[in-house]
Amino acid sequence: MAMRSDVRSDILISREANTNSLYQKIQAYSEQSRIEPIDAKVDRIWKAIPGYNGLEVNIKASYKKMKASNDFDKNKVVYKEISPNVHLEDLEPQPIYRGNPQKPMVALLINVAWGNEYIPEILKILNKHQVKATFFFDGSWVEKNPELAIMINKENHEIGNHAYSHPDLKQRSMTDTIEELQKTNDVIKATLGKKPKWFAPPSGSFNQGTINIAHQLNMKTILWTVDTVDWKKPAPAEMVRSVVTKVGNGSMVLMHPTMPVAVGLKDMISEIKAKGYQLGTVSDLMSEKRISLN
Template sequence: MRKSFILIIIIFIAWISVNNPFVNKYVAKLTETALPAAKQSDSLYQTIEKKAPTYEISPSDAKIDRVWKAIPGYNGLKVDIAASYKNMKSKGVFDKNKLVFTQISPKVHLNDLPPSPIYKGNPDKPMVSFIINVAWGNEYLSQMLATLKRHHISTSFFLEGNWVKNNPELAKMIVSAGHEVGNHSYSHPDMKRLTAAQARQQLIRTNEVIEAATGEKSEWFAPPSGSYRDETIKVANELHMKTVMWTVDTIDWQKPSPEVLINRVITKIDNGSMVLMHPTASTAKSLDRLITLIEQKNFKIGTVSELMSENRIIK
């Protein structure tokens, strides 16, 4: 009887030990510690280690370019050897398609650079963005928004403050459709001719009215007609906004035919391009075909924030 009782006690203690989370965690830790040593003696693991550098890409730092001014950085790629090994272990053979990568951040970021305008994203990033400046053209907005929705695209609308004041529901509709909104000044002045105080007032008033109408804070500023001076860029930077220009201009305000507008963009568009457009009849008629052709060139279309981010696009 006593032996049976002792046996029951031993079984009970063993059961508690096995099902104790602290014990399990300790055992798991020991297993994890022992695993790398076992893997490193495995020929597959050694093959992955040896070939990994061949598939790795160094990150590129943000920089000031002589022509394009501020250029954002772009993450590099490093092979996760342990995860790749786990991915290939079942078949036991090296397969480059089963490599697992982690993104490596650059050492210099866009925020590390001195205030400077941005004309394009990183030239290695297969993404483009639309810079849609809005100060008029209400009658074309619905069609453009419908086209963007049909293609599941979010991009960036830069709103004039006075326009937002008079059209708060349209501004709200743009944000509700999933698009980013930026600052396009308050009254569309020639920013190059304004004092620092006047420029500051233009930007602050616009930020206030955009936030009041949409609840969104602007991170990007697009000067009307692309006119600015160094002081303009510094004022925007002090207000925690970066100044964006464009890489490709649709010149849609000249009312080109859809064929002319599309050709103008498609022949120039490249990695990191920002395409300037407005709510016009020309753009509204061209947008559907333009998006299709851009995507056929294997470019992803996103917001300015997405384009400027260091996140790498993995195809």
């Protein structure tokens, strides 16, 4: 019954479209305010970059909201997202260093192969600030520390693959690389019941063969835009200042469970948000979905 009512309403709206001044005002506003979608692409420098949805006015829905008053009201405009023609999944296997440069979001990448003593504090800060990060797990670390892996997973952070034994994959054979990645996926699946879709090569060392193998295992390869270089033990305030001045739309920030991160993470999150960015997981950042900061 409701479905028939909706159909009748749409027919009436269509009949009014050519004569109703309110409908025509909404149409004119729609033409002025349309934002075109951005296709995913392979950039010469940044390699694979995800697409970003466009935005247009849902004319019929907007008209329904304004019809009672018969006045055009920008606050009652209903929008709908427009999907790009080319998606990240359509691109050839390439590393990903950043999200779309039009998306006001930043992702925190936390590679875990050591630093157990700092993980509880890092989780506490992330929880307090309602931020979800993407943790990339070394497979051998998960085997030795299943309780910590489970703790991170229970906080609903995203889990990625960081190979099994922190190898230099650029120097490894295809057979070794497959074993490193597959073994880590198996351990994560057995421990957490999930399979990663993102892979971060240890020390950022990889070649095209590494990228191809990750692709064959249904994972995309993630690098970073901004590096905390926390393993060099910088002063936390200095590290935060360096990161915050470098982040922009689509940035991915690399870090590890270290003292500088445990001490500086709170300020880093606050200052990134103060610059107008949302914080999300790699999946959030790679999504074509638009975000609103209102």
